[in-house]
Amino acid sequence: MEGAWVAxxxxxxxxxxxxxxxxxxxxxxxxxxxxxxxxxxxxxxxLFTLPMVMPxxxxxxxxxxxxxxHSPLGSWLIKTFGxxxxxxxxxxxxxxxxxxxxxxxxxxxxAFETVDPQLEDAARTLGMREAAVFFRVSxxxxxxxxxxxxxxxxxxxxxxxGATLMVxxxxxxxxxxxxxxxxEAVQAGQDDxxxxxxxxxxxxxxxxxxxxxxxxxxxxxxxx
Amino acid sequence: MIWDVELHRVLVHDRSRFELDxxxxxxxxxxxxxxxxxAGKTQTLxxxxxxxxxxxxxxxxxxxxxxxxxxxxxxxxxxxxxxYVFQDYALFPHLTVRQNIAFGLRQGLLNPSRxxxxxxxxRWVEAFHLESVIxxxxxQLSGGQRQRTALARAxxxxxxxxxxxxxxAALDKGLRQRLRQELKELQEQLHIPMLLITHEDDDVKELxxxxxxxxxxxxxxxxxxxxxxxxx
Numbered sequence: 341m342e343g344a345w346v347a348x349x350x351x352x353x354x355x356x357x358x359x360x361x362x363x364x365x366x367x368x369x370x371x372x373x374x375x376x377x378x379x380x381x382x383x384x385x386x387l388f389t390l391p392m393v394m395p396x397x398x399x400x401x402x403x404x405x406x407x408x409x410h411s412p413l414g415s416w417l418i419k420t421f422g423x424x425x426x427x428x429x430x431x432x433x434x435x436x437x438x439x440x441x442x443x444x445x446x447x448x449x450x451a452f453e454t455v456d457p458q459l460e461d462a463a464r465t466l467g468m469r470e471a472a473v474f475f476r477v478s479x480x481x482x483x484x485x486x487x488x489x490x491x492x493x494x495x496x497x498x499x500x501x502g503a504t505l506m507v508x509x510x511x512x513x514x515x516x517x518x519x520x521x522x523x524e525a526v527q528a529g530q531d532d533x534x535x536x537x538x539x540x541x542x543x544x545x546x547x548x549x550x551x552x553x554x555x556x557x558x559x560x561x562x563x564x
Numbered sequence: 565m566i567w568d569v570e571l572h573r574v575l576v577h578d579r580s581r582f583e584l585d586x587x588x589x590x591x592x593x594x595x596x597x598x599x600x601x602x603a604g605k606t607q608t609l610x611x612x613x614x615x616x617x618x619x620x621x622x623x624x625x626x627x628x629x630x631x632x633x634x635x636x637x638x639x640x641x642x643x644x645x646x647x648y649v650f651q652d653y654a655l656f657p658h659l660t661v662r663q664n665i666a667f668g669l670r671q672g673l674l675n676p677s678r679x680x681x682x683x684x685x686x687r688w689v690e691a692f693h694l695e696s697v698i699x700x701x702x703x704q705l706s707g708g709q710r711q712r713t714a715l716a717r718a719x720x721x722x723x724x725x726x727x728x729x730x731x732x733a734a735l736d737k738g739l740r741q742r743l744r745q746e747l748k749e750l751q752e753q754l755h756i757p758m759l760l761i762t763h764e765d766d767d768v769k770e771l772x773x774x775x776x777x778x779x780x781x782x783x784x785x786x787x788x789x790x791x792x793x794x795x796x
Contacts, residue, residue, distance in 0.1 A: 461610075461650075461654070462654040463656075463667070464614075465615065465641050465642075465644075465718075466667055466668035466717070466718075467642045467668050467671075467721060475674075476674070477656060480658050481658055
């Protein structure tokens with residue numbers, strides 16, 4: 341059972357980092373896509389949404405090609421910083437981040453699109469710089485929708501399997517997350533371990549979904 | 565000259581084309597831009613404030629040039645220091661009346677706290693009788709209170725001039741009359757130049773020193789009100 345707690349902690353660490361990265365990436369790109377008009381915007385939007393519909397193993401393969409030690413980026417990271425991403429928990433973070441990204445991006449974009457641009461203009465006429473407009477008006481008004489997206493992406497990152505396995509493998513205590521541990525336990529016929537892991541995973545996921553539901557703007561409005 | 569405005573802009577929207585070509589100069593401290601909806605009044609006001617971008621022209625308010633396409637001068641809305649009251653007031657829904665009014669007084673990335681106190685805030689809260697709703701959020705306010713909050717928020721920054729987009733449109737009739745009077749007294753007290761846009765005759769009659777008539781993106785008439793015979 342001790343291995344289960346190690347897997348749980350590792351999973352929470354990976355999902356937490358992935359969610360933190362997506363907070364920055366998803367909110368930044370979601371805001372840009374909601375406010376900027378440029379040619380190729382629809383294509384870019386589709387590209388950012390792709391991880392949601394593509395098989396995780398395919399994403400994992402792309403990542404291997406992109407950051408593997410034989411790729412230009414991967415070998416540069418090893419030479420310059422001594423950082424090896426493949427078969428590390430950091431690699432698992434990258435896989436989970438990519439897979440869960442569209443959930444934050446989509447939610448953030450939709451949330452920013454509901455913010456009346458006139459409120460941002462009002463802040464400008466009151467002397468606020470663009471950064472202040474963003475942090476004092478746009479972000480607080482879009483926050484509910486963004487938070488719901490973040491929780492969903494956290495849940496998605498918790499359950500990540502395919503891409504993580506491709507990129508980080510299944511090293512117990514190092515890269516073996518809950519969902520991978522479940523697979524390994526079932527393969528090895530360890531039913532007790534599998535049962536326990538499944539129960540833990542289910543509880544965490546249900547808790548996250550319940551919190552996400554409470555934060556969806558529609559729910560808040562209908563409760564009033 | 566208090567108002568010296570010349571603006572060109574071609575707006576293309578779903579195959580329809582709208583050409584705005586507005587030019588007026590006036591020394592009236594209460595200038596009303598009057599015309600039917602769709603005449604380009606709001607666009608003009610936004611371009612004066614700097615929150616909409618013209619294709620060309622020149623804007624000078626109270627002797628300060630804010631935009632001049634010939635010399636490539638374009639001040640940002642932040643630099644123009646013009647108070648703007650939006651048609652539906654555009655109060656920040658996540659902030660209380662106090663925070664809304666204090667918004668422009670606090671620089672930086674954080675909003676003023678709910679307890680933010682400043683002389684300017686207290687002054688306008690008192691002047692507009694907002695004490696009883698100081699901690700309320702915009703959706704809890706009446707139409708008149710919203711308008712006063714929006715005015716206070718604009719005035720707290722001591723703007724060089726006040727731009728108002730149909731400030732009475734969202735109010736019922738009885739209230740309009742009273743708030744018009746309030747606004748007029750306020751302007752006389754502060755000597756702040758004011759440009760107001762409207763499609764209501766009553767606004768013109770009660771408030772205007774001079775009227776600029778706008779139709780289909782063009783100025784069709786600019787009259788000093790004293791010269792106008794009382795129409796019935």
